[in-house]
Structures are given as C-alpha cells and as structure tokens.
Amino acid sequence: MDEELRVKREEIRKARRDETLREQKRLRIRMLIFCATLIFMFGMGVGFGTLLARAEETKKELSHKFYSNIQIQKGDTLWELAAEYMDYEHYRSRKEYILEVMRINHMTDDRLISGKMLIVPYYAKSRK
Secondary structure, three states: OHHHHHHHHHHHHHHHHHHHHHHHHHHHHHHHHHHHHHHHHHHHHHHHHHHHHHHHOOOOOOOEEEEEEEEOOOOOOHHHHHHHHOOOOOOOOHHHHHHHHHHHOOOOOOOOOOOOEEEEEEEEOOOO
16 A cells, blocks of 8 residues: 555656646747747847938938149149148048148149149049
8 A cells, every 4th residue: 555655646746747847848938939039029120220220311422533633823732722622521631631632743742833733633423
C-alpha cells in the first residue's frame, strides 16, 4: 500500500512538473512574440519616419561650378572679388575661396595687377 501511495505521489509530482514546464514554455513563447512585435513596430516607425522626413525635404536646385575670366580693375582685391563671386553653400570662408582663386591662377601672393585677366570660379544654375 505504501508503495502504491508513493508511486501515485510521484506520478502527481511528475504531472505537476510537466505542467509547470509547459506553462513556462508558453510564457517564453509569448514573451518572444511580444518582443518581436515591439522590435517590428519600432523598425516600421523608424522606416516610415525616415520616408516622411525625406518626402518633406525641399528639393534643392542643382547648381554647377563655372569659371569666368575677368579683367582686374584698379583697386580690385581678392577679398572684394570673393564677396562678389563666392557663395557660402560651397565655400566655408572667403579665405578658402581666395586660396582656390590663387591656385587656379598660379599666384604666389594675393597682389592683383590692373588690366590683367583672372579666372574666378562661381556656382550657378546656369552660366552667367
């Protein structure tokens, strides 16, 4: 009788253990599905947010780099020419622009001689 009782108790314990393991497995699957759903939703939100941001960006008109050959007038300086021909969208400073003008024209210093020709770059949608 004791043996039968012990076997029954063991069967009950095994059944409870099996049920507990099945419940834990179901809980893990639910948590995995929940986490996967959150990750999916976050990814979709980021993706659609990026698409909306791109759709809202204003289209910039393309500008092209051109070169103009100008005659230096008396009193002209590279600083003044930079103010007239450069734009801050393509150059960070007047100094950067002046250095490019000097490089293009093979100049070793910033002195200009009136009457001489000078090549200056500029950006525009069409040629001036």
